[in-house]
Amino acid sequence: MKQILLKDGTALPCVGQGTWFVGEHDSKRASEIEALRWGIEHDMTLIDTAEMYGEGASEELVGEAIAPYEREKLFLVSKVYPWNAGRAHIFDSCEQSLKRLGTSYLDLYLLHWRGSVPLAETVSCMEELVRNGMIRRWGVSNFDTDDMEELYGVKHGDRCQIDQVLYHLGSRGTELELQPWLKEHDTPLMAYCPLGQGGTLRSGMTKNPVLKQIAEDHQVSVFQVLLAFVLRSGTVFAIPKAGTAAHVQANREAADLVLSPQEIASLEQAFPAPKHPVGLDMV
Numbered sequence: 452m453k454q455i456l457l458k459d460g461t462a463l464p465c466v467g468q469g470t471w472f473v474g475e476h477d478s479k480r481a482s483e484i485e486a487l488r489w490g491i492e493h494d495m496t497l498i499d500t501a502e503m504y505g506e507g508a509s510e511e512l513v514g515e516a517i518a519p520y521e522r523e524k525l526f527l528v529s530k531v532y533p534w535n536a537g538r539a540h541i542f543d544s545c546e547q548s549l550k551r552l553g554t555s556y557l558d559l560y561l562l563h564w565r566g567s568v569p570l571a572e573t574v575s576c577m578e579e580l581v582r583n584g585m586i587r588r589w590g591v592s593n594f595d596t597d598d599m600e601e602l603y604g605v606k607h608g609d610r611c612q613i614d615q616v617l618y619h620l621g622s623r624g625t626e627l628e629l630q631p632w633l634k635e636h637d638t639p640l641m642a643y644c645p646l647g648q649g650g651t652l653r654s655g656m657t658k659n660p661v662l663k664q665i666a667e668d669h670q671v672s673v674f675q676v677l678l679a680f681v682l683r684s685g686t687v688f689a690i691p692k693a694g695t696a697a698h699v700q701a702n703r704e705a706a707d708l709v710l711s712p713q714e715i716a717s718l719e720q721a722f723p724a725p726k727h728p729v730g731l732d733m734v
């Protein structure tokens with residue numbers, strides 16, 4: 452699988468595995484564990500979770516899924532609630548995430564979205580978590596360009612490794628300002644909802660004739676084209692969530708799907724980016 456370099460030189464597979472809503476239903480548990488393991492065994496070793504997901508249930512399921520694997524081969528990402536991202540709570544929050552995941556460190560810890568804790572305090576705590584070995588690196592999520600500028604203005608704010616934001620064919624607002632800003636500052640974007648939550652975030656997206664034709668031409672599904680579109684620059688990570696091994700396999704295959712410049716141009720025309728900067732889309 453294609454790799455993307457973090458600022459600190461770490462190379463990571465461009466497609467990982469999301470886990471929102473995973474671990475919340477006993478009836479889906481076996482399939483979700485099988486799906487995560489299929490991914491791990493086929494290069495999708497980056498797993499994204501959060502203390503928010505099922506209030507810890509997702510981290511617990513990930514912990515069970517990864518138990519048989521060598522820890523150093525995995526790249527575990529979790530996120531702290533904004534109201535836990537200050538000195539009073541972040542160390543305990545991180546400790547609880549580590550316990551649920553059954554690990555002694557996170558590879559990446561993200562501030563889930565901006566809250567009222569000053570950025571300087573969160574950054575200072577993140578750096579302390581790095582020093583005491585609980586996390587290897589940190590980043591942010593749902594930060595727009597002005598948030599990133601403010602972050603880079605605080606001490607060690609430029610040590611942020613990732614901005615995880617919503618990005619899919621039907622939501623291209625980040626291409627105007629945020630993506631160029633991140634590129635200029637060597638900070639990769641990690642796309643959440645790269646499939647637009649199975650197409651439900653943008654009405655009619657998966658029925659679009661241009662998208663359907665390109666999928667047919669490659670003998671793949673529209674979801675695989677959606678993923679290939681998000682990955683087209685080679686500098687954006689994607690973390691699709693899949694509850695079955697068959698869906699993970701399709702997403703793994705999509706990581707190798709190359710769209711031609713003409714196909715990309717027709718998709719861009721069918722789903723134009725906004726003409727003027729808009730606020731970040733969030734779910």
Ligand SMILES: NC(=O)c1ccc[n+]([C@@H]2O[C@H](COP(=O)([O-])OP(=O)(O)OC[C@H]3O[C@@H](n4cnc5c(N)ncnc54)[C@H](OP(=O)(O)O)[C@@H]3O)[C@@H](O)[C@H]2O)c1
Pocket residue numbers: 468469470471472499500563592593615616642643644645646647648649650672674675690691692693694695697698699701702734
């Ligand atoms: N930082 C944040 O604020 C934030 C917000 C949202 C999400 N996230 C992260 O990003 C991850 C991805 O976003 P998401 O889960 O919201 O949406 P998504 O990955 O865009 O879409 C997930 C949906 O697509 C379906 N799907 C997956 N692979 C498929 C395939 N190959 N063919 C057809 N359908 C497929 C899944 O169905 P099945 O489950 O049936 O496979 C699920 O219904 C999350 O799980 C989470 O880790 C972060």
